[in-house]
Amino acid sequence: MRSAVENTLHRILACILSFFVAIVLQADDGGVLNRKIQLPKSKETIYKLLRQVSDKSGYLFIYDSQIIENNKEVKISKGEYTVREAIYTITGNRDLKMTVIGNHILLRLSEAKREASSQIIEMPPKPTNNDYMMLSGVINDQITDEPLSYSGIGVNNTTIGTISNQNGEFKLILPDSLRDSVIKLSHLGYQSQEIEVSLLDGHHIRFALEPLNVPLQEIVVRAIDPLQEIKLMLEKQKDNYPSSPAYLTTFYREGINYKKKDVDITEAVLKVYKTGYQNDVNLDQAKLVKMRRINNVLEKDTIFAKMKSGINSTLTLDIMKNSPDFLTPDEQRLYDYTHTDISVIDGRRVNVISFEQKEYITDPLYKGQLFIDAENHALVEVRFEVNPVYAAKATNQYVEKKNKDIHLTLKQACYTVSYKLFNDSVYYINHIRGDVDFKVTNKHRLFSSPLRFWFETVNCKVDTNNVTGFSRKERLATHNIFSETKYKYDENFWGAFNVILPEEKLKELIINNLSEISGE
Numbered sequence: 001m002r003s004a005v006e007n008t009l010h011r012i013l014a015c016i017l018s019f020f021v022a023i024v025l026q027a028d029d030g031g032v033l034n035r036k037i038q039l040p041k042s043k044e045t046i047y048k049l050l051r052q053v054s055d056k057s058g059y060l061f062i063y064d065s066q067i068i069e070n071n072k073e074v075k076i077s078k079g080e081y082t083v084r085e086a087i088y089t090i091t092g093n094r095d096l097k098m099t100v101i102g103n104h105i106l107l108r109l110s111e112a113k114r115e116a117s118s119q120i121i122e123m124p125p126k127p128t129n130n131d132y133m134m135l136s137g138v139i140n141d142q143i144t145d146e147p148l149s150y151s152g153i154g155v156n157n158t159t160i161g162t163i164s165n166q167n168g169e170f171k172l173i174l175p176d177s178l179r180d181s182v183i184k185l186s187h188l189g190y191q192s193q194e195i196e197v198s199l200l201d202g203h204h205i206r207f208a209l210e211p212l213n214v215p216l217q218e219i220v221v222r223a224i225d226p227l228q229e230i231k232l233m234l235e236k237q238k239d240n241y242p243s244s245p246a247y248l249t250t251f252y253r254e255g256i257n258y259k260k261k262d263v264d265i266t267e268a269v270l271k272v273y274k275t276g277y278q279n280d281v282n283l284d285q286a287k288l289v290k291m292r293r294i295n296n297v298l299e300k301d302t303i304f305a306k307m308k309s310g311i312n313s314t315l316t317l318d319i320m321k322n323s324p325d326f327l328t329p330d331e332q333r334l335y336d337y338t339h340t341d342i343s344v345i346d347g348r349r350v351n352v353i354s355f356e357q358k359e360y361i362t363d364p365l366y367k368g369q370l371f372i373d374a375e376n377h378a379l380v381e382v383r384f385e386v387n388p389v390y391a392a393k394a395t396n397q398y399v400e401k402k403n404k405d406i407h408l409t410l411k412q413a414c415y416t417v418s419y420k421l422f423n424d425s426v427y428y429i430n431h432i433r434g435d436v437d438f439k440v441t442n443k444h445r446l447f448s449s450p451l452r453f454w455f456e457t458v459n460c461k462v463d464t465n466n467v468t469g470f471s472r473k474e475r476l477a478t479h480n481i482f483s484e485t486k487y488k489y490d491e492n493f494w495g496a497f498n499v500i501l502p503e504e505k506l507k508e509l510i511i512n513n514l515s516e517i518s519g520e
Contacts, residue, residue, distance in 0.1 A: 031100075032100055033082065033083050033084040033100065033105075034082050035082065035083050036081070037053065037056035037081055037082075037083060037086060038056070039052060039053070039056070039076060039081055039086060040078050041076070041077055041078040042075070043074070043076075044074070045070060045071050046069060046070055046071075046072050047070040047071065047145055049074060049076060049090040050087075050090060051142075053083060053087065057083050058103065059083070059100070059104060060103060060104050060142065060208060060210065061104065061105050061106075061107060061208070062105075062106050062107070062195065062206065062207050062208070063107035063205065064108040064109065064203045064204060064205055064206075065204050065205065065206035066203075066204050067093065067096070067108070068091055068093075068107065068206070070145070087105075087107065091107070095109055096108070096109065097109060099199065101196070101199070102194070104193065104195070106195070106199060106205075108199075108203055131175060131176050132173050132175055132176060133174055133175075133176055133179065133201045133202070134171060134172070134173050134174075134201070135171070135172045135174070135183065135197065135201065135203075136169075136170065136171040136172070136203075136204045136205070137200075137205035138167070138168045138170070138204075138206050138207070139151045139164050139168045139185060139208075139209060140209070141190075141208070141209065141211065142208040142209060142211065143210075143211060145208075147166070147168025147169075148164065148187045148190070149164060149165065149166045149167070149168060150163050150164060150165075150166075150418075150431060150433070151163065151164040151168065151170070151185055151186065151187040151209070152184075152185070152186045152430070152431075153172055154183065154420070155172075155183055155184075155197070156182045156183070156194070158178070158181070159422055159423075159461050159462035160172075160178075160460065160461050160498070161420070161459075161460060161461075161498070162458055162500065163430075163431050163458050163500060165500050174197060179201070180197070181196075181197050182195065182196055183195060183197055183200070184346075185207055185209065186209075186345060186346050187345070188345045188371065188381060189344060189345070190209040190344075190345075191209060191210040191211075191212045192209075192345075192347065193209060224351060226337035226338055226353045227337055229351055230327065230337065230370070230372075232377040233372050233377045233378070233379050234323075235377075236376065236377040236378065237277060237278075237320060238278055239376070240376060240377070240427055241277035241278075241320055241378075241426055241427055241428075242277060242428070242464075243276040243277065244464065245274060245276055246274050246428065246462050246463060246467055247273060247463040247467055248272040248274050248429070248461070248463075249269070249272075249459075249460050249461040250269070250271075250272055250457050250458060251268075251269055251270075251457065251458050251498065251500060252267070252269075252310075252311060252314065252455070252456070252457040253265065253266065253267040253268070253500060254266050254310040254453075254454065254455035254483070255454050255455075256451075256452070257450075257451070257454070258449065258450075258451050259449050259450065264293070264294070264295050265293070265294040266291065266292070266294075266482055267291065267293075268289070268290065268292075268482070269288075269290050269291070270287065270288060270311070270457075270476070271286070272285070272286050272287075272315070273286075273467070273469050274428070274429070275321075277320055277321055282316070282321055282322055284315045284318075284321075285469055285470050285475050285476075286311055286315070286475070286476040286478055287474045287475065288476050288485065291485065308480070308481050310453075310455040310482055311476065311478040311482055312478035312479050313434060314434075314455065314457045317415065317434070318417070318429045319382060319417055320379060320419070320427075320429075324366070325365070326355050326365075326366055334357055334358060334361060334365060335355045335357055335358065335366075336355065337354070337355050338353070338354050339351060339352070339353055339354075340352050340353070340354040340369070343371065345380060345381075346421075348373055348375065349373075349374040350373055350374060350381075351371075352369055352370070352372075353369065353370040353372060354368070354369050354370075355367065355370070355384075356387070357387055362393075363390065364390040364391060364393045364394035365390075366384045366386060367384065367385060368382060368383050368384025368385060369382070369383050369384070378419070379427075380418065380419055380427070381417065381419070382415075382417050383416045384414075385414040385415065386410070388412055391410045392409050392410055392411075394413070398410055398436060399438075405442060406441070406442055407440070407442075407443070408438045408439070408451070409438060409439045409441070410436070410437070410438055411437040411438060411439055411450075412435075412437045413435070414434070414435045415432075415434045415435075416431070416432070416433050417431075420459065429459055430458070430459050431458045432456060432457050434454060434455050434456070435453075436453045437451070437452050438452075456500065461498075
C-alpha cells in the first residue's frame with residue numbers, strides 16, 4: 001500500500017474566472033440614494049444598522065474601513081429615511097461620498113478629507129514608484145461579519161491576483177496601466193463581487209460577500225456517483241489543465257509557532273517553472289527572487305525546530321500533477337466516497353465529494369472534500385487532512401531528527417489546494433497551505449506544549465511566453481531547510497510584489513524585527 005502521508009499540502013480558496021462583466025456607475029444623486037425606507041427604533045452596531053438598510057433597499061455596502069467603525073453602537077429613531085439620510089444618520093459622517101456600483105453602494109471620503117482623517121497602519125507600505133497603485137481591504141461574510149480567509153482577489157482579463165489572509169485582509173499592487181480594469185473578489189459558496197480598480201486606489205475597503213445557496217429549482221435532481229465524478233475529473237485533466245510549461249510568480253511563506261508564539265517566519269518571492277500537467281515526471285523548478293527571515297530573538301523557552309522541504313511540499317501538493325491515493329479510487333479501494341453537497345464559486349456550480357478511509361483500515365490515511373466543477377469536471381479545490389484518529393501513527397513520517405529529551409506526537413496535518421481558471425480555458429495552481437501540529441513533551445517538564453509548522457504559497461501571475469527551465473546555478477534546492485538559505489537583507493522587501501498580508505500576530509513579530517534591525 002502506498003503511504004498516503006508522504007507529502008505535505010495546503011489550501012487555496014478561489015477560482016477567479018477571467019470573464020469580464022461591465023459595471024455600470026450610477027450618479028450619486030440618482031435613484032437608490034433618494035429611495036425612501038422605513039427603519040425601526042434601534043440601538044445596534046453600525047454594521048448591523050447598515051445591514052438593515054441593505055435589507056430594505058436591496059443594496060449591499062462596501063466602504064473604506066478607516067472611516068467607519070463597524071462595532072460602534074448607535075441609536076436611531078423610528079421613521080422614514082432616504083437611503084442617503086439613513087447612511088448619514090447611522091455613520092454620523094456627512095462627509096461621506098457615495099457611489100452606486102451595480103447593486104453595491106461604495107462609501108468613502110473625498111481625497112482631502114481622507115488625508116486629514118486618522119490612518120490605519122498598513123503592512124506592507126505602498127511602493128514609492130508612481131507606476132504602481134495599491135488596493136487593500138478586508139473581506140467578510142455579509143451575514144455573520146466573520147472574516148473570509150483565503151478569498152480570491154484577481155484582475156479580470158489578466159493573470160494577476162492574490163488571496164486574503166486568515167483575517168480576511170488583502171493587499172493588491174497593480175501597475176498604473178490597469179487603473180481602468182475591474183477586480184473580482186470570490187470565495188467558495190459566496191456571490192462574487194466586481195468593482196472598478198480606479199475607485200479603490202489608496203483606500204482600505206471593507207467588502208462583504210453574500211452567502212449563495214443553490215436554488216433547488218435550478219438543480220436537476222439526479223443521483224451523482226462520486227466514483228464516476230472523480231473518474232470524469234481525471235479523464236478531463238488534459239482538457240482542463242495546461243500541457244505546456246509556464247512561469248508562475250509566487251509568494252511563499254513558512255513559519256514555526258511554539259507555545260502559540262511565532263518564533264520563526266521566512267518569506268520569499270519565487271519564480272516557478274511549472275511543467276505541463278500531462279508530464280509523467282514532476283520536473284517543476286523554483287528560482288529565488290528575494291527573501292527575508294524574521295526570527296523572534298526574544299523567545300527564550302523554545303526548542304530547536306526547523307522545517308525541511310517546505311517549498312518542495314508546495315510543488316508536490318499540486319495534486320493534479322502528483323495524484324495522491326484518494327484520487328486513484330479505481331486502483332486502490334482504500335476510501336469511501338460520498339456526494340455530500342452542492343456549492344457555487346464564481347457563479348459555477350460545484351459538486352462536493354467527501355472521502356474517508358474505510359473502517360477496517362487502521363493506517364494513517366486521509367479524509368477530506370473534493371470540489372469538482374459540475375460542468376467541466378475540473379477539480380477547483382481540495383481540503384484534506386491526515387485522519388485524526390490515526391494521526392499519531394504518522395509522527396515519524398513528519399519528524400526527521402529530534403532531541404533525545406523531546407517527544408513529538410502528530411496531532412493533525414491539514415492541507416488545502418485550489419486552482420484558478422486562466423483565460424477561461426485552463427486551470428493553474430492558485431493557493432496551497434499546510435498546517436502540521438504536534439504535541440511536544442519534554443521529559444524534564446510536567447506539561448506538554450503545542451508546536452506548529454505551517455507553509456503556504458499563492459500564485460500571483462502566470463506567464464506562458466518563452467518559457468524554459470532554469471539553469472542549474474539558478475535553481476533553488478527545494479528539499480533543503482529554506483530558512484537557512486543565504487540572502488542579503490532588503491529593507492524594501494515587499495516592493496511591487498503581491499503577497500499574503502501577515503496576520504496580526506505576525507505583524508507584531510515583523511514590526512519588532514524591523515525595529516531591531518533599524519536600531520529603534
